[in-house]
Amino acid sequence: MGITSRRQRFPRLLITLCLVTFGIPLSSQEDKTKCHQACHPTVPGKINAHIIAHTHDDVGWLKTVDQYYYGSKKEHSQLGVQYILDSVTSELAKNKDRRFVYVETSFFWRWWEEQNDHVRASVKELVDQGRLEFLLGGWCMSDEATPHYSALIDQMTLGLKYLNDTFGECGQPRVAWQIDPFGHSAEVALEFADMGFDGVFFGRIDHEDIALRKKNKTMEMVWRPDDTLGPEGDFFTGVMYNIYDPPAGFCFDTYCDDEPIMDNPKLHGVNVNTRVNEFIEVVKKYAQAYKTNNVIITMGGDFHYVVASSWFKNIDKLIKYVNAKPNSDVNVLYSTPACYLQALNKENITWPSKMDDDFFPYGSDEHSYWTGYYTSRPTFKYFVYQVNVALQMTKQLKTALPNDTLADEQFLIQRAMGIAQHHDAVSGTERQHVTDDYSLYLSEGVQAAMKVINVAYRHLLGDYLPEQQACLLMNISQCELPSPTTNYVVLYNPVAHETSSYVVLPVPVGSYKVFGPAGNELETDLLPIQSSVLAIPGRQSTATHSLIFNATGLPPLGANLYLIEKTTAVPTIAQAKTVAKNEDIVVDNGKIKLIFNGTTGLLEQIVRNGVASKLKQNFYYYEGAKGYNYNPLNRASGAYIFRPAKDEKIAVNETAEIKVFQGKNVTEVHQIFTPWLSQTIRVYSNDENIEFIWQVGPIPIVEWQGKEIVTVYDTDIASNSTFYTDSNGRRWMKRLRNYRSSWNWTASEPIAANYYPVTTGAYIADKKQRLNVLVDRPEGASSMRNGSVEIMIHRRLLYDDNKGVREPLDEIAFSQGLVARGTHIVQFVDVRHAAKKYRLRNVRNVYRPWLTVSKADVPNSAEFKISAKSNSFSLLKKPLPHNIHILTLEQWTNSTVLARFEHIFDKKEDPALSSPVPLFFNTGFVQPPEPTENG
Template structure:
């Protein structure tokens, strides 16, 4: 097999094929070898037909480097917002395709084609990887947004048709109109930000595109603290109100103004959280209205630096609990069902990226991760954590530093912890590029071993500073042990296992035994060196 074409060298197809035609002609004229235009499937069939044994490779080639200081492990995290956008739109596309099939594809109405095209473009190796220039990243995001808007119309129509009794599969103009909230990540959802005091109700339709039943907790921004939630049969559902953090409202105000060109008239005050159960490939309907008996309002407390509330704060209403020490740092995890109790810390740090000004001009950049130094982010003297408690979930809000805010959620009926973080803008006034990571630290003896997923499928065993097929000398002990995390990463010691799942592709590793770290964000600086000759 001879592959044809490469980056920036395949722009003139006529010239390429003319030269390839000549090569094939003269090779075949010689007669010893038969050359032809081929495809991967034709090549594979030809190899298979030789009936020869071939070695089976079950691992991969990560981490890749093309010189001792150039490990291509930075792009695992580059442009994390675009990575998340692509993943969200991929899931939305799947649901929209299903709904498009349910009601029948229209030749004149909205379709999912535009979103499918945008997602296909986003699979380019300089798109979702984050290695493109800013104006190109903007173009990918714009195409995704255009595709989403067209698919949004289809989804609204389809759900309206499916929810109206007696509607047939060819319904095209339902009377029910559903609004959607693509900007929930910045706490913006106009359909839910309505005054319910005049007897109005907010109808929430939840669609499940998966082939199995889902039970989860929904969170929707609302204006009132007098809220009651009912299911489709009129049964009241337990719900909980959580005050929206100021940092979220500030983010909302800034970005909604950019998105709409104007600031919203009023801001929601609470998230209403309630459990939802949705059948496979189906939907459930819930009703939010103003009621005499309001949803439970989360109790709020603050753990001060002296730990007056408790010397060992416990968070969690169910079997799983997190324990915080007097300084407000996570110290222990416990699960009453599995009888697991373990020391457990979470910290933030950033790597200072090489700027290319030294003897080796290789810098940290969109592709390359080359740290020069690591700086731990201390939480001493920061704002004490705020704890919200309620019947459905507990939340711990922490302002880690001026540009990192974290919310940790422990659900009563779930056996996992959920972490949401707001990062940025990363300060670069000191002219140092920063690559932000969070790390989970345990006392587990993991013997240099950890596991990462292979493109969201099987998990592959990784051993620090080791490759099973060749002897390696790792010149970059951090960057040389980073791997792509598309689904998750875990470590184990024979009796316990620590697993982390991610909501977008990032880079990660276990740099020390018992530790897992994930790179969350990157902000690089570039030095231009001018030399006089």
């Protein structure tokens, strides 16, 4: 069996062992039809209005996921999902003509756990008959801009497997339903196509785009997100007329103001004829935007159907009276998206196409571009990405344990990560107390994961190993070593090939020795931690220095054990270099030279192979627009919306205080721009990668003016208004400044409308050079001038943007503005090798080694060396090639393991590494060891 470079074949994403793509065995077309024989017939020659009765239940937003489920905290929202499911299933059972669709598996799981056998049997009957149909099937309706594709696949797998295990074939969704995310990703569309969905429907696309589509009847299309796949990559895509809300005047929930259908002539207030005529006009208006005589009418909205009878009674009447109306050219029917697609298939229509493009950014009006949420809540975004590594590691390690070991613990972290992908979670568009709850779930997930990790480590390294502690605050140099003398560090590599990684361990000042798994002493550097880091609010650590060593030979899907020994020797600490005033400062690591202006303290040039090139970097901010949103011109910048008050950004400072610390293998440049913004630039010996470790906050507020902080990398690359952003960490999207492929764009917001989401990186290039910028969390990015990459890293705003959250994005921690600290890895490289360098480093950046610490149970390094044979392990018999990644390795059933392999290079991206790779699975995996007493 071989794996080709993605985009050489379809499905291009991966090969899955034991199960089909993404782990959900989709039924054959014949099986699907058997489960969905309940479609009501359409009427030829009439406009068929497909009523989609639905509820959109956010998995956290104004309330936490559990508050929404129970209906608690009514001061935030009156609604409870448990009552929706109670009510809907009861009302469906009363009338076999009714249909309902449901999406959020996370909520359904909560509800199903509480039902008795009688209710479960009734609901299974509804599902088997196609009267209750699941759409999408993921644990949540995910965001499409900010999640990493591995997390998207995991949350879909979790939900789809649950539905399959609970309902079998008839519980498997046939249609993706992404009605609320704020823009739509090419990578997500490709994944949905790979999953076997018949199509996707969504509601939010740019206001200019949808206006043109309504006019030209192109609301439905064949989307080819990756043109290199050809027709095999085509995916039917439908845009809803009214996002996902009911038509104006036809909301029948108990808290809606619209008039019900009153049809009893014995009573006063009969309005049935008027209401029926109004509804017919709505249907005809909608139909003018579509190519066939079929049109979707969404009847539902946010947390609708708490009292489902209110909806169903009125829809029943609409269907009855519209269809009975003499000479009417409208037919109304209960339907589902799957039934709607079935009707479209009979029309034999040639659909318009959208080629090699996506639906970002989303502008709901000319001054409301939803590009701020790409960066909103940067510390939470980082936490989500950290926990994703813990989840992948947990699933991998659990395959080495007996099947039923700690299954609940793995499910807990899977659930936590599942809800974190919601379009009001990792997006950063939820209220603060909801973010806190997501973080609590993720923290509990990590705690549960550590139980699996510790049991697996004792299996694989030995029962002697003390319980390991995770280091989740390494980005603020906080990871307390439990013992004052000797400690273990375990470094787990979740990537399927051998790698190396520099460890930067925060320690108190002192002399330390580090011993590798073979018992050999490793070379170390001891550098002072930057003063601004030590002053981060809430930081609780005695560490004042960074102990740095190179952990080489990290085994594939495996770990190395290291011993950290504190000695009584006088510590050797890297001292600040003396720099002559006004002279350029040169940092030379043997591979590249970085040149800083001695007067300003700012980076200005990079020298590679003796050739100097422009590489400037500085920090700026946009003033967030103030406003109370009473019209588009008064739109405020907020959690969703990025709207700068001025088109020009302002430099945080034109100079920086600078100190240079040079160790044996590591050099750090410490820059302080202001008391609230600083940076450490780190380079390692003979390494082209440059780490820019920025620290922002508390962002000062003066005269109620919010700020949106960006960093800019300026080069002399002739980028010609072109830049590239990743699509959920997987494929590249070409972006052109001030351009849209589907319509002639109006430049009403020239800054915000040129921002795009990045989850792992962005780049610019010309025929000779390329600048890659790798990020450690989702961020918004642009190229506002040729040769420049601009990335937004933090936001603090004092006005709400009136998109529903009703709370300004003013994050407070420890009684002051939030401090965010993160890393960009910059590669300024020859364009011929840029793709290789980016892809190989990006895998290590996303799936970074997981570090844990514990007290050491050996008195000294000599004892540690004796046990060297048990200081390392790998789940693989041999590493995979560097261009092949194991995306998933997890226990699936008692007798099967789910493994997904992917080729990480695009077709023709690299002359060698894009080639197909043969894999021989019978020699690649290690059998799990026999369980010990702790198992």
